[in-house]
Amino acid sequence: MLDDRHSIVLQALVEEYIRTGQPVSSRAVLEHCSVDVSSATIRNDLAKLESYGFVTQPHTSAGRVPTPNGYRYYVDHCSPTKLRNATRARIESFFTGVHEELSKLLKQTSGLLSDISHFPAVVIGPGFGDEIVQGLHLVHLGASVIMVVTVGASGRVGQEVVQLRFQPTGKELDEAEGLLAACFEGATLSDGGAAILTVKADHASDRVLKVVRSVAGAVVATETGTRELYIDGASQLASLWEDLAQVHTMLQLLEKDKSVRQLLGDEDEGTSVRLGAETDLIDADFAVVSTAFNAGIRGRGRVGVLGPMRMDYRRTIRIVEEVGDGLEDSLGV
Amino acid sequence: MLDDRHSIVLQALVEEYIRTGQPVSSRAVLEHCSVDVSSATIRNDLAKLESYGFVTQPHTSAGRVPTPNGYRYYVDHCSPTKLRNATRARIESFFTGVHEELSKLLKQTSGLLSDISHFPAVVIGPGFGDEIVQGLHLVHLGASVIMVVTVGASGRVGQEVVQLRFQPTGKELDEAEGLLAACFEGATLSDGGAAILTVKADHASDRVLKVVRSVAGAVVATETGTRELYIDGASQLASLWEDLAQVHTMLQLLEKDKSVRQLLGDEDEGTSVRLGAETDLIDADFAVVSTAFNAGIRGRGRVGVLGPMRMDYRRTIRIVEEVGDGLEDSLGV
């Protein structure tokens, strides 16, 4: 579809627009790409690119600005830059440092990413659903309240408080714990949840079964859909977009857990760039660059940034990937 | 210091400015207050108020605008309004509804408050330090990792994972649990922490003592300084302030846990209104209305909103207090 020179012109135009934020004239394109033609030729090319819907003019006698389709083409054809040594070093030293807890690591990672990229950054933690359960314990907190603690193969600990309808005896709890452990230990949460349903009434008293069911329900429910979200750098929004209405829109996006998850995309795809309406959320001037990271047995998470459509994609993609890789290494895959 | 009429004039001026956002003229003051004088008199009064530093003029031939001092005087002398029935009902029904967990209740409360007030809302959860410990349990998660679960008299559950330097036996853990329970149960965390130091070596083996020390340290550390923060409605910032620089500043304030805590003030004072620089954070156009709530044995928390200095204080104060009271009731004080 696009001729060689057309492609070069589009690329130069997008990069120039990203750099200056001003409509790009035919002369400016000429000065920033290596083709040896006159500005009149570039004008003809631009007219063609415009007819294809890659660029547009704010008004008749202005330069050209990329459309979302133009950005799309650019993003699909550009290759990430190299990072400055200082930036690389920063990422590297961050991940070689010591981190205690997963949740703290992820929180700090969102801070790092936002700091380096100058965009608000988001990290979605790995789920727990596919992790093998290594241990399951019941703690009698008092009267009819018990706590269930699950330990994953990775060492991750989950806990949930369960309120029963009656007051179980210590013996009943021990029995319930045995049954639950038998089903869950060595299995994933979802498999364990399925297995528990097959426990027949003749293996245990009615009361014990009730305990087992309640606890199993709580355990499975806890980890479904609780992939935690860490957001940092939201204040950058105000320096990235030019008008309050847009900042408002972006704040609203970041405020809803659900939309943030949708922004990053829960698919298993690697690095992705989604431009405005492509997110199926709203048609606004923004883009999300994100990538998946592998947390070993814990499953997969995602990390990314949110910025205006006019951003340095080559740099941003590289940063996000670099941080994703760092995270992956740090989680000892 | 302020004559009766001066006070009335100032009050009318502030309220009119809050309503319109425009500099208020002497005639406008006249129309909105009950004094029976001419506009020329009001002008003289305004000149006096200006000399006292309560109001100021954007330019020589404009109306007056309140200064921070003017707001201060107003806030100190106004009484909260009554709320519309719909609003009252909304708050009431929210708190009579069922809430499972403390953290969820507080999170939702910040949402409610922000929704009703149309300002970003913040809730600081009560500490745990003064709550009586009712139960303390150790769970052996595997190898040298144990989890300690504390149950407060209020039913609140805290947990912490502790990594030991060695692998304890089941018997050693039981013994440690016994010692810990003896010190902590029936006492506050801080008292328990103190008591545990008096346990002598001749009462237990060295290994058991090490476990006890590690666990006690973790338990005490967990609850010191982890009064959780819940923020909602940050997106409202973009509709409340007029320019991006201010929105940026406010976002930065809300982004730092530390500054948010300072905004609300950790003092035990009841309802407070802090205007811009009074927070000792930055001198900007904002105000924080907050109030303390009593969470019974759990201690005290704070709830409040952040808005521009030009806000409807009478309504906002009432809303914040109402929500604070609701929270207090709901926590069963």
Added chain:
DNA sequence: CTTATCACTCTCACCCTGAGAGTGCTAAAT
């Protein structure tokens, strides 16, 4: 102490204008 009056000041929206930037078109050149 309060009031009526009036001159004075300042802002704001409006219009006009000229400079500048950049295009599209046309006709010639390769």
Added chain:
DNA sequence: ATTTAGCACTCTCAGGGTGAGAGTGATAAG
């Protein structure tokens, strides 16, 4: 068929001038 030079045309934007309107401060009288 593509590229180029030249030129007329369009559109924006900043600057300056203008008049209406709002509001004040001062003054002098009640």
